[in-house]
Amino acid sequence: MKVIDALRINSGRLNGAIDAVAAINRQADGSCCRVALTDADCEGRRLVLRWLEDAGLDVSIDPIGNIFATRGGSDDAAPVMTGSHLDTVATGGRFDGALGVIGGLEVLRTLNDADIVTRRPITLAIFTNEEGVRFQPDMMGSLVFSGQFDLQQALDARAAGGGPSLAEELQRTGFNGTAPIGEPRPAAYVELHIEQGPILHRTGGVLGAVQSLQGISWQEITINGISNHAGTTPMSMRHDAAYCASRIAVFLRELTQRRDGQLATVGRINLSPNMINVIAREAKLTVDLRNTSNDELRAAEAELQQFLQDLERSERVTIASRRLARTDPVQFDQAIVATIEDTARRLGYPISRMTSGAGHDAQMVARIAPAAMIFVPSVEGISHNPREHTDPAHLEIGANMLLHTLVQLANA
Amino acid sequence: MKVIDALRINSGRLNGAIDAVAAINRQADGSCCRVALTDADCEGRRLVLRWLEDAGLDVSIDPIGNIFATRGGSDDAAPVMTGSHLDTVATGGRFDGALGVIGGLEVLRTLNDADIVTRRPITLAIFTNEEGVRFQPDMMGSLVFSGQFDLQQALDARAAGGGPSLAEELQRTGFNGTAPIGEPRPAAYVELHIEQGPILHRTGGVLGAVQSLQGISWQEITINGISNHAGTTPMSMRHDAAYCASRIAVFLRELTQRRDGQLATVGRINLSPNMINVIAREAKLTVDLRNTSNDELRAAEAELQQFLQDLERSERVTIASRRLARTDPVQFDQAIVATIEDTARRLGYPISRMTSGAGHDAQMVARIAPAAMIFVPSVEGISHNPREHTDPAHLEIGANMLLHTLVQLANA
Numbered sequence: 001m002k003v004i005d006a007l008r009i010n011s012g013r014l015n016g017a018i019d020a021v022a023a024i025n026r027q028a029d030g031s032c033c034r035v036a037l038t039d040a041d042c043e044g045r046r047l048v049l050r051w052l053e054d055a056g057l058d059v060s061i062d063p064i065g066n067i068f069a070t071r072g073g074s075d076d077a078a079p080v081m082t083g084s085h086l087d088t089v090a091t092g093g094r095f096d097g098a099l100g101v102i103g104g105l106e107v108l109r110t111l112n113d114a115d116i117v118t119r120r121p122i123t124l125a126i127f128t129n130e131e132g133v134r135f136q137p138d139m140m141g142s143l144v145f146s147g148q149f150d151l152q153q154a155l156d157a158r159a160a161g162g163g164p165s166l167a168e169e170l171q172r173t174g175f176n177g178t179a180p181i182g183e184p185r186p187a188a189y190v191e192l193h194i195e196q197g198p199i200l201h202r203t204g205g206v207l208g209a210v211q212s213l214q215g216i217s218w219q220e221i222t223i224n225g226i227s228n229h230a231g232t233t234p235m236s237m238r239h240d241a242a243y244c245a246s247r248i249a250v251f252l253r254e255l256t257q258r259r260d261g262q263l264a265t266v267g268r269i270n271l272s273p274n275m276i277n278v279i280a281r282e283a284k285l286t287v288d289l290r291n292t293s294n295d296e297l298r299a300a301e302a303e304l305q306q307f308l309q310d311l312e313r314s315e316r317v318t319i320a321s322r323r324l325a326r327t328d329p330v331q332f333d334q335a336i337v338a339t340i341e342d343t344a345r346r347l348g349y350p351i352s353r354m355t356s357g358a359g360h361d362a363q364m365v366a367r368i369a370p371a372a373m374i375f376v377p378s379v380e381g382i383s384h385n386p387r388e389h390t391d392p393a394h395l396e397i398g399a400n401m402l403l404h405t406l407v408q409l410a411n412a
Numbered sequence: 413m414k415v416i417d418a419l420r421i422n423s424g425r426l427n428g429a430i431d432a433v434a435a436i437n438r439q440a441d442g443s444c445c446r447v448a449l450t451d452a453d454c455e456g457r458r459l460v461l462r463w464l465e466d467a468g469l470d471v472s473i474d475p476i477g478n479i480f481a482t483r484g485g486s487d488d489a490a491p492v493m494t495g496s497h498l499d500t501v502a503t504g505g506r507f508d509g510a511l512g513v514i515g516g517l518e519v520l521r522t523l524n525d526a527d528i529v530t531r532r533p534i535t536l537a538i539f540t541n542e543e544g545v546r547f548q549p550d551m552m553g554s555l556v557f558s559g560q561f562d563l564q565q566a567l568d569a570r571a572a573g574g575g576p577s578l579a580e581e582l583q584r585t586g587f588n589g590t591a592p593i594g595e596p597r598p599a600a601y602v603e604l605h606i607e608q609g610p611i612l613h614r615t616g617g618v619l620g621a622v623q624s625l626q627g628i629s630w631q632e633i634t635i636n637g638i639s640n641h642a643g644t645t646p647m648s649m650r651h652d653a654a655y656c657a658s659r660i661a662v663f664l665r666e667l668t669q670r671r672d673g674q675l676a677t678v679g680r681i682n683l684s685p686n687m688i689n690v691i692a693r694e695a696k697l698t699v700d701l702r703n704t705s706n707d708e709l710r711a712a713e714a715e716l717q718q719f720l721q722d723l724e725r726s727e728r729v730t731i732a733s734r735r736l737a738r739t740d741p742v743q744f745d746q747a748i749v750a751t752i753e754d755t756a757r758r759l760g761y762p763i764s765r766m767t768s769g770a771g772h773d774a775q776m777v778a779r780i781a782p783a784a785m786i787f788v789p790s791v792e793g794i795s796h797n798p799r800e801h802t803d804p805a806h807l808e809i810g811a812n813m814l815l816h817t818l819v820q821l822a823n824a
Contacts, residue, residue, distance in 0.1 A: 197644025214643060218688060228793055230677035230700045231626060231769030232609025235668045237793075242678050246661035253655055256647045265642035266654050268686045271679070276630060276698040276736070278679050278796075286688040288642045324688070357643030381640055381649075384690075 061177025081186035083125030093388020198381030208375030227281030333370035473589025493598035495537030505800020554776035610793030620787030639693030745782035
C-alpha cells in the first residue's frame with residue numbers, strides 16, 4: 001500500500017488532454033462549443049475514445065450514446081465508476097464536464113503506468129447530453145442510464161427549430177451503441193467537477209466533498225395588468241405588471257433572508273409593451289428556487305404562491321404560474337463522502353463539505369448506486385463562459401483525489 | 413347674444429369629418445397610421461386643407477408646415493386661436509389630435525352657417541409633428557411656432573434609420589410654406605383634446621378644464637452587476653442587476669405614496685443575459701417621473717438619485733443614469749380656465765379642473781399667449797391604440813364647449 005499512497009497522476013498529460021479537447025471548434029472569444037451530438041461534440045468524443053482504446057480499456061456504448069470504458073480488476077465484481085460529460089453549452093468553458101472525463105482517463109492511465117491492479121474494475125463513463133442545450137431534458141444520458149427516463153422518449157427528442165431527432169444524430173455520428181442500458185451497474189460512483197460557484201475560490205478552499213445537491217424549482221410567472229399612459233393614469237388606478245414583477249423579485253430576496261440556505265433568482269423579466277411612457281400590460285418573469293431540503297423548498301414555493309395571490313388582489317392583476325422544472329434535492333452517500341474526506345486527509349489537503357448548486361450526472365447515478373462528488377475551485381465562480389478557469393495546481397489536486405478515492409473504493 | 417347662446421355645432425358633420433380622416437391609411441387592426449409627413453399624414457392634411465378653403469378661411473402655411481386658417485373678425489385684432497395636430501403614432505386612435513383640429517373646423521363652419529361675426533378673428537392651427545414618432549423632438553411644430561426651438565434644427569431632423577430630413581419631406585409634400593414663423597400671434601389659445609387618461613371616464617365626468625400640465629422627467633438607468641450561476645452563488649455573494657432594477661421600481665411606488673401628486677413609472681426593463689438560471693449582469697430600465705410642481709419633481713429626482721447611490725453601496729453594483737427628456741410643468745392661464753368653466757356653466761355641463769398628464773401643443777403656445785385646454789373623456793383612458801374611444805355625445809359637448817369658449821374670448 002505504500003507504493004499506491006505515493007502514486008500521483010501526470011499533470012502535464014492531464015493538461016495536454018484537456019487542451020486538446022478544448023481546441024476542438026474553439027470560438028473567437030475562446031469559448032468551447034461542443035453542443036451535444038454536433039460534429040464538434042463527436043470530434044471530442046472520438047478523440048477521447050481513441051485514448052481510451054489506446055489505454056487498453058474495455059469500451060462499450062449504449063443506445064443513448066453513453067460511453068463506458070472499463071479497466072479490469074482482480075475480482076469479477078461490480079466496478080467503481082467515475083465519469084462526467086464532454087458536451088458543452090454554446091459558449092462553454094474548458095473544464096465543465098471535460099475535467100471529470102479527462103481526469104478519469106488520467107487516473108486509469110496512471111494505474112496502467114504503475115501496473116496496479118485494483119480489486120474491483122474501474123469504469124469511466126461519458127454521459128451523453130448533460131447540458132440539454134439542443135435536446136431536452138438535460139442530464140439525458142445519465143437519466144436514461146439510471147432508469148429514470150424512457151430511452152425511446154429520449155431518442156425521439158428533437159433539436160429546437162425542427163432539427164433532427166436525437167436518434168437521427170446518434171445514427172449519423174455512429175454513437176448508437178448496443179450495450180444494455182444500465183450496464184455496467186456500479187458499486188459506487190465518484191465524479192470530479194469544477195465547483196462552478198465562488199465558494200471555494202472566495203474562501204481560499206482547495207477541495208469540496210459534495211454531500212448534497214440542491215433541489216431546483218423553476219417556474220414562469222405571467223402577470224396581466226392593464227396597459228395605460230404613464231402621464232395620464234393616477235397611481236391609484238394602475239394595474240402595473242412591471243411593478244408586480246418587481247415586487248416578486250424583492251419579496252424573493254426577503255424570503256431568502258428568512259429561510260436558511262434558500263436561494264432565489266429572478267433572471268428573466270420580459271415586459272410588454274416595454275416602453276418608457278406606457279404602464280406595462282404584461283410581465284413574464286422566471287423564478288429559480290433552490291434548496292438542499294425538499295421541505296424547505298416546498299415551503300418556499302408555498303410562500304411564493306401565497307404572495308402571488310395577495311399581489312393579485314392588492315394590485316387587481318391576474319397572475320398565472322407555470323412549472324418549468326422541478327427536481328428533488330439529492331443527499332449523496334455519507335460513506336463515500338467520508339472516503340473522499342479521508343483521502344484528502346491522507347494526501348494532506350484541506351477539504352470542506354459542500355452542496356452543489358448546479359445539476360450533475362452524479363445526481364442521476366445516485367439513484368442506483370452510492371455516489372458523491374469532488375469539487376475543485378472555479379475562479380470567481382465563473383462557468384458556462386470562456387472565462388471559466390481553474391488553477392492547474394487545483395486540477396492536479398482534483399485528479400489525484402479522484403485517483404486515490406477510486407482506488408480506495410475499488411480495493412475496499 | 414341670445415342667438416349665439418342657442419348656437420350648436422353639427423354633430424353629424426363633425427363625426428363625418430372625423431371618420432373621413434380616420435379612414436386614411438387605416439390599418440387592419442383599426443388603428444390610424446398617419447405618422448408625421450408620411451404620404452398618409454399629408455393626405456389627411458390636404459383633405460382638411462380643402463375643407464378649410466371651402467369654408468372661405470384665410471390659409472397660410474409656415475416653413476415648418478404648420479397650417480393656420482383664419483376666419484376674420486370685425487376688428488383688426490389679434491385672433492383667438494384653437495388647434496391641435498393631425499399626425500398620429502404608428503398605431504394611433506381616431507381622436508388624439510384630430511378632435512382638436514376637426515372640432516375647430518366644425519366651430520368655424522358653424523359660425524359660417526349662422527353668419528356670426530366675432531370681434532376678434534378666430535384661427536385654427538394644425539401643428540406639424542406633435543407625436544415625434546419619426547422626427548424628434550415631439551411637439552415640433554408648436555415648439556418652432558412659439559420660438560422655443562430653432563427652425564433650421566427642426567428642418568435638419570432626420571427620420572430614424574437614415575431616412576429623409578424633415579426639410580426634404582416638407583419639400584416633397586409641398587408643405588414647406590413661407591408664412592413668417594410665429595404668425596398669427598394669438599390673443600388667446602384653447603385646445604380641445606381627449607383626456608387620454610381614465611379620470612373623467614372613471615369618475616363619470618364629462619368635461620375637464622385643464623389648468624396645468626405635468627412636468628416630465630425621463631431617465632434611463634443602467635445597473636452593472638455580476639453575472640453568475642443561480643444555483644452556485646450564495647445570496648450574500650450576489651451583485652444582481654435584476655434585483656436592483658426591481659428595488660428601484662418598488663422604491664418609486666413608495667415615493668409616489670409619500671409625495672402628493674407624484675407619478676412614477678418603470679415601463680421598460682431589459683436584462684442581460686435574461687436567462688432563468690443566470691444572475692443578471694446588466695439591467696437597463698427607464699424611469700418616467702411627472703408632477704405639476706417643478707419643486708416636487710426636482711425633489712423626486714433627488715430622492716431617486718440618493719436611493720441609487722445607497723443601492724450601489726449596499727449591493728456593490730455600479731449604477732449610471734442618463735437623462736432622456738425633461739420638461740417643466742406648465743400652469744395654464746387662470747382667466748382662460750375660468751372662461752371655460754363659465755362656458756360649461758352656461759351650457760349646463762358639469763366640469764372639473766384637471767391636470768394633463770400628456771404633452772400637448774397647448775403647452776408650447778402657452779409660452780407666448782394665455783392658453784388652456786378642454787378635455788372630454790377617453791373610455792378607460794385608452795389612447796395611442798385602435799381602442800381609443802370617446803362617446804359621440806362627449807365629442808359633441810366638447811365641440812360646443814370649444815365653440816362658445818372661442819366666441820366668448822373673441823368677443824371679450
